[in-house]
Amino acid sequence: MISNPDLVIVGGGSAGMAAALEAKKRGIENILILETDPYLGGVLRQCIHTGFGLRTFSEDLSGPEYAARYIERIESEGIRYLLNTPVLEVRPDLTVIAISKEEGYLELHPKASIAATGCRERGAGTIAIPGTRPAGVLTAGTAQRYVNIEGYRPGKRVVILGSGDIGLIMARRLTLEGAKVLCVAELMPKSGGLKRNIVQCLEDFDIPLLLSTTVVEIHGKDRVTAVTLASVDENRTPILEKAWRVECDTLLLSVGLVPETELFSDAGAAVERGNGLTVDDHLMSTIPGLFGCGNAVKVHDLVDNVSLQGEKAGGFAAEYILGGK
Amino acid sequence: METKHITCTVCPRGCAITATKDGDVITVEGASCDRGRAYAKEEMTCPKRMLTTTCKVSPALSEKMKLLPVRSAAPVPKALLFDIMEVCREVTVEKKVSIGDTVIPNVLDTGVDIIAAAAL
Numbered sequence: 214m215i216s217n218p219d220l221v222i223v224g225g226g227s228a229g230m231a232a233a234l235e236a237k238k239r240g241i242e243n244i245l246i247l248e249t250d251p252y253l254g255g256v257l258r259q260c261i262h263t264g265f266g267l268r269t270f271s272e273d274l275s276g277p278e279y280a281a282r283y284i285e286r287i288e289s290e291g292i293r294y295l296l297n298t299p300v301l302e303v304r305p306d307l308t309v310i311a312i313s314k315e316e317g318y319l320e321l322h323p324k325a326s327i328a329a330t331g332c333r334e335r336g337a338g339t340i341a342i343p344g345t346r347p348a349g350v351l352t353a354g355t356a357q358r359y360v361n362i363e364g365y366r367p368g369k370r371v372v373i374l375g376s377g378d379i380g381l382i383m384a385r386r387l388t389l390e391g392a393k394v395l396c397v398a399e400l401m402p403k404s405g406g407l408k409r410n411i412v413q414c415l416e417d418f419d420i421p422l423l424l425s426t427t428v429v430e431i432h433g434k435d436r437v438t439a440v441t442l443a444s445v446d447e448n449r450t451p452i453l454e455k456a457w458r459v460e461c462d463t464l465l466l467s468v469g470l471v472p473e474t475e476l477f478s479d480a481g482a483a484v485e486r487g488n489g490l491t492v493d494d495h496l497m498s499t500i501p502g503l504f505g506c507g508n509a510v511k512v513h514d515l516v517d518n519v520s521l522q523g524e525k526a527g528g529f530a531a532e533y534i535l536g537g538k
Numbered sequence: 539m540e541t542k543h544i545t546c547t548v549c550p551r552g553c554a555i556t557a558t559k560d561g562d563v564i565t566v567e568g569a570s571c572d573r574g575r576a577y578a579k580e581e582m583t584c585p586k587r588m589l590t591t592t593c594k595v596s597p598a599l600s601e602k603m604k605l606l607p608v609r610s611a612a613p614v615p616k617a618l619l620f621d622i623m624e625v626c627r628e629v630t631v632e633k634k635v636s637i638g639d640t641v642i643p644n645v646l647d648t649g650v651d652i653i654a655a656a657a658l
Contacts, residue, residue, distance in 0.1 A: 251602075261607040261655060263588045267549060275590055277607050277656040281637055361592055364604045389591060389623050408552030412545045413587060417616065515550065 215316055218245035218293070219534050221309050221323040223300050223476065226255020227516050228507025229329030230283040231523030232530070233292050239531035245321070246287075246294035247311050253287065253294060254280030255331055256354070257516065259361045262382050264409070268517035279516060295319075303480045307502050325502045325530040328482075328490055329523060330473040332508035334379075340468055344430040349437035353379040353467040357386070366390050368463025372440050373397040374428050376404035376411075378514070380467025385414035394418070395459055398426040398442055400449060407514065428464065429456055437462050470512045477503065487511075496526040497533070504530045544581050546574045557582050586613035589622055590655065593641055594630045600658055606631050607655040608641050614648050621646055634658050 220241050222229045225248030233244050252258060257265070260276030267273060270282065287294065297314035304310075309321040334352040349368055351359075357379060359365045371392050373380045376399040384394045397415060402425050404411055415422050423442070429451045430441040443456035472489040474482070483491040483499040489512075490498050490505035497504050506526035507519040539560045546553040546569060555568040557578040566578040580586060592605035614622060622645050629642060635654040642652035 258656075261592065261609075262590045263609060264550075273588070275607060275609055275655040278637055281656065361607065362605060364592070364594070389589075389619065407550050408545050409547035409550060412547050412552075417587065 215245065215293075215295075215319060215321070216243065217322055219243045219324045220245070220327070220530055221307075221321055221325075222246045222327045222329055223303070223309070224248065224255065224329035224331060224507075224509070225250075225253040225294055225296075226329065226331050226507065227257060227280065227283065227519045228331065228509070228523035228526070229327065230254075230280075230287055231520040232327045232329055232504075232506055232527035233294075234283070234286055234290060235524040235527030236531045237290050237292055237527075239528055239535070241531045241534055244292050245323075246292065247298045247300050247309070247313075248294060248296050249299040251296050253284050253296070259354075259358050260382075261361050262386070265516050268515070269520055276516075283520070300476060303476050303503070305481050305500055307500070324534045325504065327526050327530055328474065328477050328498065328503065328505040328509045329507050329526075330476065330509045332470040332472045332512050335466070335469045335471055337466060340466070342428050342431055344441075345433060347431070347433040347435055347437050349433070349463045350431060351463070351465060353377070353383045353465045356383050356463075356465050360386055360390060366392060367465075368392060368437075368461075370395060370461040371463040371465060372428070372442075372459055372461045373465045373467060375399065375467035375469070376406050376422060377467040377469060378406045378410050380465060381406045381410040381414040383465060383467070384420050385418060388418045388420065392463075394420050395461055396421045396423050396442075398423045398428060400425070400427045400445060427451060429453065431464060432458075437464055440464055470508065472509050472512065474505075474509055477505070477509075495529045495532075496522070497529065502533060504533075540582070542582060544578050546577055548573045548577050585616040587616045587619060588613050589619055589652075591623060591626050593626055593652075595658060596630050596632045599632060599634070603656075603658060606635065606641070606658055608652050609655045610645070611640075611651045611653045614645070614650050618646055618648065622648075622652075626652060631658065 225246045257276035257280040265279040300311045302310040311319045356367045429443045432439040443451040504526045506522045544555040555578045569575045590609040639654045640651045
């Protein structure tokens, strides 16, 4: 049985683990991390590329290595966590309802909670591309999971829409795995990805980055057979007269990330326009005792900054609990 | 004389470097640190990259993890990336490893080991 924790952390990724470690350091003994996946570390597990930890550890680590550093500390500090445990509901009085594979139905009444739920990818449904909906249209993160964890290659001839970092990373990954990445199309006149990713993931492999370009149609009945690309004008309106068709079997979408905050907004917590949890300068949401950190508050470019904010939230939550407010 | 515009990838800052090679003399402009200068010089002679990929895990060893993330212990010549991928593709991990353990020693005689990036 789970004794009622003082602090519940929703999400066992980089933000949640950093928050837990800092809260423990500040004297909070009874902490519980709830993680919906069967492992700690969140998305880092599938981010097998390097570039993590340059600021935190002054080392160039891969995602699994970065996560392992925190997981080891969670274990050695004896911080309690439950895997395979989705949180179903958070209430304004901080009651947390979760279903655990081990513990069954849980109703927890912590003194404080931390939202460390990360973010999700925008999918095909959110960007309204005309055409059919065949197999072979998937988000870059899903493709990353297929390739790096499940061991499937999602396609042979790939067009990537959006030049976010996951899309760039997957352009390289799929190329190394033997797929032909035909191009990366970016609606905006400038890529939102990190410079080093544009160099190491696209330029290194001569993959064209087509700026001010978008997909205007998807072709194919059962499987993608082609997409139609078009340049866009300064108002981001496609110039259809100059559209061209590219034969491919896969369209990857790397079109942005959305903070995962519905659990908390359903409880009445305010969220920003981009769906990030609204927090004050103590990282507390509009619900007293509910704190937020990491990509649930704002989508970060670097995991090091996520860990840093997690740490701060853990500290503020500890102060809140110890202050008896 | 050969001039190359290089975006530095040592850190996320991404300095725009101009490197010029005149015979054996390489001059570097635009780098903010020594690591950046060293990187630009290497780009002009033998560009190197970190390689990260996965190796198959024997089903007898782990049912949960089908793939082990691995990486080069140091950057490897860019020209060899695809050849090293071929080597990694042929390897099946048969025994337990910890982070940093060598999976493929001295891959293709580069002097660089392929190491485990996760524990099994």
